[in-house]
Amino acid sequence: MGETMANLNFERAEYAQRLDGVKKRMASEGIDVLVVTEPSNMNYLTGYDAYSFYVVQAVIVALDSELPIWTGRFMDAVSAHSTTYLPADHILPYPDNYVQSAERHPMEFIGRIVADKGWGAKTLGVEMGAYYYTARSHAELQKTLPDARFKDAELLVNWVRIVKSERELEYMRAAGATTDLMVEAAKNAAHPDIRECDLASAIVEVQMKGTERFGGMPSSGAPLIMAGARANEPHPAWNDQLLGNDIPINIEMAGVCRRYHGPISRTFYLGSPPQDYRDFAARVVEGVAAALDVVKPGTTCEEVEAAWRKTIAKWGLEKEARLGYPTGIAYAPTWGERTASLRKGDLTVLEAGMVFHMMAGIWNEATGVTITQTFIVTDTGHEDLTKSPRELIVID
């Protein structure tokens, strides 16, 4: 299988550049070896792409080794061969008796790889708060490598990911194109006499198809559909009740291309919205426009949020939650990259190539409006990643 040509989404040179960026950060933080467990970071560095992160797996990056090592369950090694550029001797799977076993843990196996390479007494970076790096994984790795010095490197790779390349932006624009088709699908399907789950079905059908040029994929979470009385909930499951008349529906969703996400939220209204609801929506739209207006390289994240906050405050509105986050490659459970936040106190400076989802949703006790915009920071300002008009979508 070492002979199989892998199907890579990027040139080898781009992966090398990413790895170089990570190694520079490792060096400056005094980390010799980085054990990467966040699935999107594993993908970013090697191309590895499989829904296998329900078992322990990792990509190991060492300063004194040119290429990383992939390690995971034996049956997934074939995906490591088919989706990464790694040579066969850098793909080191563990046997199946490590899987969900009471007697042995995959981190013992992974720790022994580190020790065998002579890195057992080095400084090891681990992603302490990453989703699939559990308390048990950490304890087992520490036990297996008693002489290593452990250092938290949770967002080290994520910070390298925040600026996208031209090729990444191409995939993200394709994801955004699918997102726009999903908005159209929702518009066409929404009707008082269908169930929430049927509306979801119509949207997801289009999400998976994608565009003619780029097929679709599942997003890190299924679309969120918040209808009627539940328009005040941000992350509920949809149900199987009829939508009914004269209700708002908030939908948050993302088209996906090669695991890159292009999120959006829109508020739909079945029937004729009361004037105060139209006003509510118009003010959210105004706030987003004001915030997008200040986006350009050199602006800080908190300045973007301040423009939004100041604008909606004119109308007596406020939003406790942050206004947005960077997005890109994603697996469950989130398409946020967890680095910068568009909020007060975040001094991250925008650079060309960054992509944020401006999550302009406001909820009150009774209801909510979400009209959001994913945008690329360009040399001079911003580019809308999705092209759906920012407006309340009325379905009469």
Added chain:
Amino acid sequence: MGETMANLNFERAEYAQRLDGVKKRMASEGIDVLVVTEPSNMNYLTGYDAYSFYVVQAVIVALDSELPIWTGRFMDAVSAHSTTYLPADHILPYPDNYVQSAERHPMEFIGRIVADKGWGAKTLGVEMGAYYYTARSHAELQKTLPDARFKDAELLVNWVRIVKSERELEYMRAAGATTDLMVEAAKNAAHPDIRECDLASAIVEVQMKGTERFGGMPSSGAPLIMAGARANEPHPAWNDQLLGNDIPINIEMAGVCRRYHGPISRTFYLGSPPQDYRDFAARVVEGVAAALDVVKPGTTCEEVEAAWRKTIAKWGLEKEARLGYPTGIAYAPTWGERTASLRKGDLTVLEAGMVFHMMAGIWNEATGVTITQTFIVTDTGHEDLTKSPRELIVID
């Protein structure tokens, strides 16, 4: 919001019974307070259902408190009100400035709840290897509760979940009915001239709709579609290439009802399969039948696997991976419950009401066949949860 009637999937008495089962195990293991972070366990004990587990959240069960406490992000408290039976004073959300912040961590807030209740010096059970209990969460909780004694309680709730109630089985059968519709959808859509993503679209459209009586939901992972040369990979992403002629397609997927999963895998063949491939499939089917034959209360997990192993060995076949796992409520990243395994050495004794996915897949270097069966252990034997015939599905 404390006045809103929650929409519960089960009678209050059933939740009380579950809680009682968990408290008995806690008592026998010397655990005073259990911090439950696995989303499916949180759902099982309280009904809580939202796609919010990308932030830190927990359900806290204490022996000296009748009802559990839900804690999570402030904006998700509304879902705690609408999906659980908990009174308002048992729903304790943290403010948004805890979310993905460099300065503070939600586990400090959660630890303070424990301390404020007077449980700061008690024995605390935590789910060490659960997906969303990160190394950082554990470190922060330990830091906040220096006088507590920590004990691993990873699968404590999962083991209570392994035997399903009649009402749970009703939802699981509904999930299985959706699964069967998904098999039909795949059969109708599969064609050499469509792309893998279009086949996925046709399947997922039906998955989300579900049945007339019970709407569908997303599964813990999207369907896995492994076509042609990639039929030897177990967990790849689908792509946007045409399916083509004379290829096998393995599809693993699950219909879902109220978060309960009914998984299946089937191998489809576009064109006329060579005789050796038909034989390969027939032997997998034979192995499954032999294993199902020994299923009844009192049989051990390893005995079920042995029946399979012995049968396929006649044909020179073997499967390194375990033969299956229990399933039920699930969120990303897996619909497995992570307790028992159908494999050598697992002495778990089958009881009526247990549900397993017999994951009869065999892969070799070149290809694979997966013809699986989810089954309920009944008083006298087993019941097939899905009704799709166990056979190679040939699409000529």
